[in-house]
Amino acid sequence: xxxxxxxxxxxEQVVFASDRDSGLRAVIAVHDTTLGPALGGCRLRAYAGxxxxxxxxxxxxxxxxxxxxxxxxxxxxxxxxxLAEPAAKTPALLRAVGRAIDxxxxxxxxxxxxxxxxxxxxxxxxxxxxxxxxxxxxxxGGDPSPxxxxxxxxGIEAAVRRALGRNSLAGVRxxxxxxxxxxxxxxxxxxxxxxxxxxxxxxxxxxARCRDALGAVTVEPEAILEQEAEVLAxxxxxxxVDGATAERLRVRIVAGAANNQLASPEDGRILARRGIxxxxxxxINAGGMIRLSGELTGDDAAASERKVRAIAGTLEQLFGLAxxxxxxxxxxxxxxxxxxxxxxxxxxxxx
Ligand code: NAI
Ligand code: K
Numbered sequence: 145x146x147x148x149x150x151x152x153x154x155x156e157q158v159v160f161a162s163d164r165d166s167g168l169r170a171v172i173a174v175h176d177t178t179l180g181p182a183l184g185g186c187r188l189r190a191y192a193g194x195x196x197x198x199x200x201x202x203x204x205x206x207x208x209x210x211x212x213x214x215x216x217x218x219x220x221x222x223x224x225x226x227l228a229e230p231a232a233k234t235p236a237l238l239r240a241v242g243r244a245i246d247x248x249x250x251x252x253x254x255x256x257x258x259x260x261x262x263x264x265x266x267x268x269x270x271x272x273x274x275x276x277x278x279x280x281x282x283x284x285g286g287d288p289s290p291x292x293x294x295x296x297x298x299g300i301e302a303a304v305r306r307a308l309g310r311n312s313l314a315g316v317r318x319x320x321x322x323x324x325x326x327x328x329x330x331x332x333x334x335x336x337x338x339x340x341x342x343x344x345x346x347x348x349x350x351x352a353r354c355r356d357a358l359g360a361v362t363v364e365p366e367a368i369l370e371q372e373a374e375v376l377a378x379x380x381x382x383x384x385v386d387g388a389t390a391e392r393l394r395v396r397i398v399a400g401a402a403n404n405q406l407a408s409p410e411d412g413r414i415l416a417r418r419g420i421x422x423x424x425x426x427x428i429n430a431g432g433m434i435r436l437s438g439e440l441t442g443d444d445a446a447a448s449e450r451k452v453r454a455i456a457g458t459l460e461q462l463f464g465l466a467x468x469x470x471x472x473x474x475x476x477x478x479x480x481x482x483x484x485x486x487x488x489x490x491x492x493x494x495x
Contacts, residue, residue: 154175154176154206155173155176155205155206156177156182157174158171158172158174159172159174159244159248163243163244166237167228167237168237169227170241171194171225172224172245173224174248175205175221175222176206176221176485178220178489179213179218179485179488180212180217180218180219181220181250182205182209182252183212183217183255184253184255184257185224185254185258186225186241186254186257186268187200187201187258188228188233188259189258190227190229190230191225194227197227201225204225205221205222206221207426208220209481209485210481211426211430211481213480213484213485214462214480214481215427216434219253219437222253223257224241224244224245224252226241233259235267238267239267239268241254241271242268242269242270243271245271246271246273248274253275254274255275255276255433262277262284262286262287265284266282266284269284276436276439277436284439285439287325288431288432291431291432291449292326292429292430295429295432296399296429297337298452298455299399299423299427300375300397300428302423303375303423303463307396307397308397313334313339314337315338315340316338316339316340316375317342317371317372317373318374318377319376319395320368320400321365321379321400322344322381323350324345328353328354331360341359341360342361342362342368342373343361343362343363344363344364344367346365369393370392370394374397375397376395376397377398378401379402382404383405383406385398385405385412387407387408387410387414390414391414393418393420395420396420399428402429403429405422409474413474416466422474423459423473424473424476427455427459434455435452438451462476465480
């Protein structure tokens, strides 16, 4: 395998793990531990091969470093990928995942991700204590979605203050794409704050629930990105903002929970040029990670809620930096994350 050297830049440690009996094949990337142990979920997917898996894990681990740095939690970034068909996810395989993690001695801490569940975290947790997000019944923090939704809500409030100069969401029109664990809860918070909702989901039952419970206007999935609204909150898929939609969106703000909302960094710059304020996804959707990492730092519910609400202040700081430096907020986020890590590293070498 040959990788671009750039892919490795900054990665402290990348480990291949295998287990003959269970058939485990996995890669763990520890990107940066300047701020603390590397936090990041365990993704299970039928990758085309090792090269694809390594590329994915390096990219995702790097993203986690930025996410943790801007969430203000004492953790760095890492990630694990397991090369397996979903059907091959047996208890034995998960136990082997746990042992592989345990061998890193706490430098990497795992959690749920695409292809894994909170129940899987309990299984992994039988072999290592370096796991977060186990079910409440197993002593974990349970479902992170309510915290993710709260973070998005306070993030939307911050963006509305910044872009529209309004201190209330009363009457603000918000288009929400995706009414799942995060999207529906976000809709409830928005509704309670007086926002006018226009929503879509590919699941008609979820759409009906939002209409009946919250009085939301409903539109077909294809139509949600065409809505004229103050805010678009993507809470379903990634790459919602691409070369085509970035030029067409009829909103003032894009702020929602979905991961990787920008198809490319350039799309963030297009939004900025069009005067659309973008709340960087990994900043506004960090609530769940903040809540789960509280399991490790011993935060109670009130402490973790305070930290989730602080997402608003971080976004304000980012919006200010973006304006002062003439950057898109997505670029400002990456810069601020690097600055926080460099500052901590400088303190470390002095102290
Ligand atoms: P979910 O799976 O519970 O909800 C996603 C919803 O989107 C489902 O109702 C699905 O039917 C709908 N959907 C799928 N395709 C759609 C389309 N084309 N148009 C409209 N709706 C569509 O997932 P969850 O947990 O609510 O997460 C939503 C997003 O937020 C995901 O991108 C996830 O990666 C991200 N996220 C979630 C966190 C959490 O705490 N759950 C934390 C950070 C990010
Ligand atoms: K999952």
